[in-house]
Amino acid sequence: MEDIKNGKYERAKKQVENEKGWYTHLFVYIVVNICLQLFYFGFFDDGRITGYMPWWVHFTTPFFWGIGLLGHWLKVFKKVRSLKFYKEWEARKIKEFMEEEEEGFMNNIRKENK
Known part of the structure; x- marks a missing residue:
């Protein structure tokens, strides 16, 4: 009986760790993508570098990272x-x-025996 309780506890603990990992992943995703969007819109460099980027660059990181985040979820x-x-x-x-x-x-073995 004690083994069953220990097993349940370990599985529950592992699930909580996995969920914490996902929420950390989500938090980092949001922070990094906000910073990237601010950069793309010229907040940090007044548009000197980012003014030459095509429009679709703004969406590549959030899109592909979002697919990874969905898989993690x-x-x-x-x-x-x-x-x-x-x-x-x-x-x-x-x-x-x-x-x-x-x-x-x-x-x-067959070759050696011949």
């Missing part, structure tokens, strides 16, 4: 683990390599 809150097919593929490849190695070993 899915992993933490929706319990999305690594894809099942990836684990199955990995197991198949390990088995395949082991069989190839064993086959090569058996072929070497």
